[in-house]
Amino acid sequence: MNIIWIIVIGFIAGVIARWLTPGPNPMGFIVTTVLGIAGAFVATFIGQSIGWYRLDQGAGLVGATVGAVIVLFIWNRIAVKRQS
Numbered sequence: 001m002n003i004i005w006i007i008v009i010g011f012i013a014g015v016i017a018r019w020l021t022p023g024p025n026p027m028g029f030i031v032t033t034v035l036g037i038a039g040a041f042v043a044t045f046i047g048q049s050i051g052w053y054r055l056d057q058g059a060g061l062v063g064a065t066v067g068a069v070i071v072l073f074i075w076n077r078i079a080v081k082r083q084s
Helices: 002-020 029-049 061-083
Strands: none
Touching: 002 029, 002 061, 029 061
């Protein structure tokens, strides 16, 4: 059940992160939400590693959104380098 919760929160966080991320966003909705889910997993892993979350807890919406924004930022930087 924890994985399903992370995916749902990651989906919502991906939508919010896409809205918050400045600049043109050439990727589609599906890719953005997958990156949001990846951000939720990253936020959960980091939060559990530093003690913010127990091992049976996932990241909350704010943590997942921050993780998704970080993943989208890194993704956009990689995409810019590939286009150059």
